[in-house]
Amino acid sequence: MIRDDLRCIYLIAAKDMRTYYLKPPAISWGMVFPAAWTLAFYLRSASNFEDLIPGLIAMTILFSTTAAEAVVINFELRLGSLERLLLAPVSTDSVLLGKVMGGFLFGLLMTSMVTLATVLGLDLHPDLLVLIPVALISLLVFSSMGALFSVLFKEVFEAQAFLNLPRFFMVFLCGVVYPISAMPSVLQRISQLLPLTYTVEGLRAAFSAAPSSSFKELIVLTGFLVLFILPAMRMLRKRFE
């Protein structure tokens, strides 16, 4: 049974990578958009560009994992293709996990490319023992967030539109381009409620001259993962009751 579910998760993720993610719209959202955004800040202030790297990686994680998540679930629900997966001897939870893993794998690919390019290009030396766990858990968190938004709304355009709200909200409030400490106290408190804050803080810890532990960030991000994935699973199950 578990073997069937694991095979299903892998097959769905691989199929989604091919049919949805490795396509121009997903690639432009996942990589070109964060890169263009960062370039804009670089042109404004080239001297402290290295400070922007954790934010650039965090944005790549956020936008690449959620680039096609709303489409891969909602679109397939509308077409009936998701039902086809559920006709196989696998659980609804495995189908959702397969979808989440699709976003995770695409995000991993995009994030690895951006990270490698910046690290090698700028000759940076991040602490990999901090960088890798923070990046991996963040990829799962945001892929799950995309899945949750996808099952929350019935239409593809609704899911995409409503997913943009937290995405852009987080870009401005989570220290991606503007330090949280320089924000008004109300916004600082709000930023503590957003997952991207912990991704950025964890990545900053990995890139800082004196790398520190990211244990707190990993714990909080795991909490967000549970907060997103469990309701998404429950809601998808409910659709087929």
Add this chain to the structure above:
Amino acid sequence: MNAIEVQGLTKRFDSFTAVDRISFDVKEGEVFGLLGPNGSGKTTTIRMLVGLSRPTEGGARILGRDLSSGITEAKRGIGVVPDSSNLYDELSARENLLFMARLYGVAKGVREERAEELLEAFSLSERGDDRFGTFSRGMKRALTIAAALVHDPKVLFLDEPTVGLDVVAARSLRKLISDLHRKGLTIVLTTHYLEEADHLCDRIAILVKGRVVAVDTPEGLKRCIEERSVIEVSFGRVASHLAGDLSARLPGAEVVFLDGTRVKIFGGDPSGVLEEVFEFSKDHDLGLSEINSIRPSLEDAFVRITGLSPTVMAREKGGGGR
């Protein structure tokens, strides 16, 4: 032996009852039809039987496994062709079949052989590398059926298999279904096409408003009205609004309008019926285009049992492609 046993199966959506305590058995190797108009609960019944929807009450056993506890295992033995051809446009015909085979855990060597066999059987070998999205409706339907057979199921569920197909594609698909039947596959077929059910099914359950109102062979269903005369009348002008008057003139007969001008009259003394029809037509200045005394068909049995017009039923579904 029964491949499927359905007992008191019920599905409610809030206060609406889509399927209302239905019970029937499907024997191994038979083609069993679920016949009924749009909204009669055919698709909801299939969805429950294949594990896409949970019954509110009642249950079913498929291939000896209980729906509530063993659906995952039962799924290994069933193939499903939904009412829409929902394979992946981006994948080729062969890739779609291989993907489905892998999803069902078909062993590597076997799945490639099976995919080729199915492409051959469904005359799709030459288009095996073409994307599903480029296929015609008929070819999409054929490949969707092939995908449902890729894991060699014992029971095949076909939901409105010929809807939206042109005459030629529908005919070739019906031949395909007959071939699968001959090979011993148990087939559950939902349709609103009466001729299709008559032609393909060993037994038929007629569903109306979520309830099974009759289960029998097509011949058995026809026999229930054979002893009564059936007269079909076509008026020159619309007369359906006068149905009450015509019924009142024909006590002991059943009057069912097929559309505005065509009516079927079941039972009654044929000569008396004809006399009254002439009188009725004259009184309302309708004119008569045609009068036929006909041999009862499955359509007549359906009309008699459900009181519904088959024309209305086809129109509700869009009526396309027979």
